[in-house]
Amino acid sequence: MQGIVIPISMVPGNSAIHRMNPLPKLLWTFGILALSFSTRNIAVLGIAFAIGLLLVFYSRITSAYLRVALILFPISLTLITLQSIAPAFPRPWTTIAAFGPFNIYQEGIYSGISLLLRIMAMTTWAMVTIMTSHPSDIFTSLKKIGMPYVLNFILVMTLQLIPILQNEFGTVLNAQKSRAMKGSGFGAILPSMVPVFVGAIERVQQLSISLESRAFGSTGQKSSFRQVRMAFSDYFVMALGFVTTGLATYWVIIDKSLDWSKSMTFSPIFAVSLVLSATIGFLVFVIFAIRAALSA
Amino acid sequence: MEPIIKVENLWHTYPTGNITALREVSLNINRGELIGVIGQNGSGKTTLVKHFIGLLKPTRGKVFIDGEDTEPLKVQQLAAKVGYVYQNPNHQLFARTVQEELEFGPNNLGVPKEEVQERVEQAIKFFGLEELRYLHPYRIGFPLRKLVGMATIYTMKPDIFILDEPTTGQDNITTQKVYRLIKKLRDEGATVLCVAHDMILLSEVVDRMLVLRDSEVIMDASPREVFSNNEIMASTHLAPPQITSLSLNLRKNKNKLDDVVLSVDEMLALSKDSNQKEKI
Numbered sequence A: 001m002q003g004i005v006i007p008i009s010m011v012p013g014n015s016a017i018h019r020m021n022p023l024p025k026l027l028w029t030f031g032i033l034a035l036s037f038s039t040r041n042i043a044v045l046g047i048a049f050a051i052g053l054l055l056v057f058y059s060r061i062t063s064a065y066l067r068v069a070l071i072l073f074p075i076s077l078t079l080i081t082l083q084s085i086a087p088a089f090p091r092p093w094t095t096i097a098a099f100g101p102f103n104i105y106q107e108g109i110y111s112g113i114s115l116l117l118r119i120m121a122m123t124t125w126a127m128v129t130i131m132t133s134h135p136s137d138i139f140t141s142l143k144k145i146g147m148p149y150v151l152n153f154i155l156v157m158t159l160q161l162i163p164i165l166q167n168e169f170g171t172v173l174n175a176q177k178s179r180a181m182k183g184s185g186f187g188a189i190l191p192s193m194v195p196v197f198v199g200a201i202e203r204v205q206q207l208s209i210s211l212e213s214r215a216f217g218s219t220g221q222k223s224s225f226r227q228v229r230m231a232f233s234d235y236f237v238m239a240l241g242f243v244t245t246g247l248a249t250y251w252v253i254i255d256k257s258l259d260w261s262k263s264m265t266f267s268p269i270f271a272v273s274l275v276l277s278a279t280i281g282f283l284v285f286v287i288f289a290i291r292a293a294l295s296a
Numbered sequence B: 001m002e003p004i005i006k007v008e009n010l011w012h013t014y015p016t017g018n019i020t021a022l023r024e025v026s027l028n029i030n031r032g033e034l035i036g037v038i039g040q041n042g043s044g045k046t047t048l049v050k051h052f053i054g055l056l057k058p059t060r061g062k063v064f065i066d067g068e069d070t071e072p073l074k075v076q077q078l079a080a081k082v083g084y085v086y087q088n089p090n091h092q093l094f095a096r097t098v099q100e101e102l103e104f105g106p107n108n109l110g111v112p113k114e115e116v117q118e119r120v121e122q123a124i125k126f127f128g129l130e131e132l133r134y135l136h137p138y139r140i141g142f143p144l145r146k147l148v149g150m151a152t153i154y155t156m157k158p159d160i161f162i163l164d165e166p167t168t169g170q171d172n173i174t175t176q177k178v179y180r181l182i183k184k185l186r187d188e189g190a191t192v193l194c195v196a197h198d199m200i201l202l203s204e205v206v207d208r209m210l211v212l213r214d215s216e217v218i219m220d221a222s223p224r225e226v227f228s229n230n231e232i233m234a235s236t237h238l239a240p241p242q243i244t245s246l247s248l249n250l251r252k253n254k255n256k257l258d259d260v261v262l263s264v265d266e267m268l269a270l271s272k273d274s275n276q277k278e279k280i
């Protein structure tokens, strides 16, 4: 199954991050999530993103990360295009350039860049966590800290559903190709999505039967075969994450000088070229995606 | 005459887990041949036949279908000549009803509407699918689902028909349908490859067997030769049909029989032969 299948699941490895207990990783990820939603400051978001990237390199998951990022980033570029002409910001807006029938606004550029960085920062941290942790370890760790069993199960299944769906999609596509599926590109691929979801529903039904037949709903203490231990370093990293992201979030909320939406001004040239390159970047991506689908 | 399938020094390594599933396989298959592919679980049978329709591409070596190198060809293109019935029907079926499932292939091949309907009717009759016609493939039991899988390829009328374990887990009635299918395909001039653990089925229908062991084709010969080769049979943990074992034993122990027998009918025919009769 080549081509469009992108695995967002564990990438085996032996980095310190791989060996770490999933709990500190999850805590950091949720901390960064909270921080990212609490600020629009470009520098803060940019630093969070950059640290996330360093972790990606450090844990040697770069190629798996890039495969996801190469899809996510161009799609997120549309945020710059859309925000620049229709900012998600309280009016009044400051016009800095006209672009055909549209005005490009100062607040729009700012908001576009910060939304893009916010998405990239959050997904980068989340991917580091997902790609360096075994799903069962995440499950066991969350159970340990008292996450309700059913809720926990739903969370982990959702994480696993993505690779399952991708797999299913590849299988159905192969089945259709081996019966001489005519045409290619999105038009031909879209109908394949229907059986993929039917297949997924079927799978979930099967799963619920097999779960029930193995006493999933039973109450009482559950034992787990997989043992995940917290080492001293894990507690340390966790405490560090709690303090760092907590303080940072507190700081970005109370420090009003971090609102650069008015003070950080963009030259018309910069604004126009940014919007243009974001738009072109997205279109190039669309063309490549269609070509990839055609040759799949 | 040029072979319809030509395999030259084929290797295949799965990227996940770095498993070499095929090692140095070379063979030729001629038009109209009936070939059985046998070997233990995991010996590489499915990996081999998936190369013929392009679902897998060689890691090393070449595969030619009808003289054409498969390397640059897409599965969709090869599917016009090669029909592959998946080992697992769940990986093959995707449409909402059996009817749609049967129409999908020939429609894609550009077969005229009336002819598609004719082929669908034929297939439904041949495989006895009348009652399943408007059901969702997932609502049908596993053995019948496998029959539907065969029918979807049957309506495409490919030159090369590949069956991946068609009789595994099937009851007698369904197994009989598979027999009839293979014989019908032979009469229509198709080239048939049948992956199977069912030695009785193979001994009765195929002319030639490919024996795989640990990713290699270790023997390529007639069923009679394969079954009488003790070493091969032992090393692959395969057992010939009982009637063949009997004939082999008779031949070896008491020198009572001269031939290797593949079926009860053959044995009966021999026993009518006065010369052999007293020996048996």
Ligand SMILES: Nc1ncnc2c1ncn2[C@@H]1O[C@H](COP(=O)(O)OP(=O)(O)OP(=O)(O)O)[C@@H](O)[C@H]1O
Binding pocket: B014, B015, B016, B017, B019, B020, B021, B039, B040, B041, B042, B043, B044, B045, B046, B047, B048, B087
């Ligand atoms: N998609 C895959 N990824 C990795 N390894 C695989 C994959 N498919 C098969 N294998 C491995 O390749 C080897 C050969 O598998 P294959 O399916 O060809 O065997 P087979 O002879 O068809 O077996 P069976 O009788 O069980 O169908 C096995 O060791 C199997 O585990």
Ligand SMILES: [Mg+2]
Binding pocket: B045, B046, B047, B087, B164
């Ligand atoms: Mg197989």
